[in-house]
Amino acid sequence: MKMAIKRGIFVALGLILQILLSLFVYLFLAEHIAVVNLFYGTLGILLVLGLIRNSKNYSYTLPWIIILLYFPLIGTLMYLIIGDNKKNSKVLKNIVQSEKEAKKYLVQDSEIRKELENNSKIRYLSDFSGYPITKNNHVSYYPLGEQAFEAMLEELKKAEKFIFFEYFIVNHGTMWYSILEILEEKAKQGVDVRVMYDDLGCLPTLKKSYPEELEKKGIKCVVFNKLHPISGVIMNNRDHRKILVIDGKVAFSGGINIADEYINRNSPYGHWKDNGIKVAGDAVWSYTVLFLSLWNAFKQEDDDFTKFKNDFKIKNFENGYVAPYGESPLDTEITGEDIYLNIINQANHYVYIFTPYLIIDTDMINALNLAAKRGVDVRIVIPGIPDKKLVYLLSESYVETLVQSGVKVYRYTPGFIHAKVFVSDDHIATVGTINLDYRSLYLHFECGTYLEDVDCIEDIKKDCLDTIEKSHEITKEEAMPNLLKAVWQAILRLVAPLM
Secondary structure, three states, X not given: OHHHHHHHHHHHHHHHHHHHHHHHHHHHOHHHHHHHHHHHHHHHHHHHHHHHHHOOOHHHHHHHHHHHHHOHHHXXXXXXXXXXXXXXXXXXXXXXXXXXXXXXXXXXXXXXXXXXXXXHHHHHHHHHHOOOOEOEEEEEEEOOHHHHHXXXXXXXXXXXXXXXXXXXXXXXOHHHHHHHHHHHHHHHOXXXXXXXXXXXXXXXXXXXXXXXXXXXXXXXXXXXXXXXXOOHHHOOOOEOOOEEEEOOOEEEEEOOOEOHHHHOOOOEOEEEEOOEEEEEEOOHHHHHHHHHHHHHHHOOOOOOHHHHOOOOOOOOOEOOEEEEEEEOOOOOOOHHHHHHHHHXXXXXXXXXXXXXXXXXXXXXXXXXXXXXXXXXXXXXXXXXXXXXXXXXXXXXXXXXXXXXXXOEEEEEOOEEEOOOEEEEOOOEEEEEOOOEOHHHHHHOEEEEEEEEOOOOHHHHHHHHHHHHHOEEEOOHHHHOOOHHHHHHHHHHHXXXXXX
């Protein structure tokens, strides 16, 4: 922890130095203040015009527009340092190129494409986001992290060729040590073991030299988007994915990270309600490509991804469509939010939602409210015990308008809910890593699994109903804040997209 604090301070100092240097230049040119103000004012306006022209969502870009127009100097400096990082980061440029090359491996089966001619809901994924829809799969849903963990250990022990492991958080403890023991043993047996974790996500948990420790055990390691005091501070895009692929036969995803609270071995926020999903079948290939696209942006060692593709001999594991998908802040599609909005907008009977953070834009608010007003049973479960009190206060600010429109919002009374789930009409579901907040929807690398007419949807619905039974429905009176709280929440809403 001390090392993490030191690294955090070091990076923060880098950011402060960049801002101070820019201010020094500004003050140094004080005798030409009119010219300097004109320069920054003009640059700020140009940046605003660029934001308006290229905006994916105005709820996200509006705070930047306000800051740039009212505080042109500070706003421009902030935007150039932490806002417009895609053009300045070599790492992100490498990822863009790697993701572009990986798309050639994600090919839609022509027969399934014919079946989907009249199914615009799911066809969006293959036609625009580029993630193929598959049929030959078996899907298992685990309503708790500890159940998913046991299944992960069981499958890891069967690995013969490769293990691809990508998580936002890895922390020392029972969960990680149990996995690491298997990874180390498999590496000794000649299995290609690769571990990738996010540097910011693991800043408080793993020391800077940890990759070298893994390499000594025969485990390849990539630290995603390393933090540096100068170049790294402009990198606002983190790897929030949770992916485990074993031999191209089985893949795991869902909400859980690799730390003991996710399997309730410790309880900092009461009972930790999370989930996992296991896929066996043709859909595993999409998870494999998702992993390799990021891995090869850092370590370019795979000229041909197909060597990791498994040819499943058994066909028609079960009926229904499965489509794993990725969310990237570097492309033109907002895949995660679009999938969520499609589910809400096309629901006829019900939509049940799990989310740890409810920080939503106007599109999402309007979709949820309209669904409730047309008679859809819309239920959202948020934490009863928050992990971040300020974020929870912000989440509460959206509850009033939802409840007033007929959306039912529940607090998970036993503790913290970390799962990210949508399920609708006994027909459609998605399980993944994408929170209902700005960072997940617009800034992070994320992943999810879209399911249609798959057997486990019944299990997902049951989990939602069981969880709702343990939760408290927020009344209209409870949802209405006092004046001081409402003002504070409004301020938080303004800056939320920048956090």
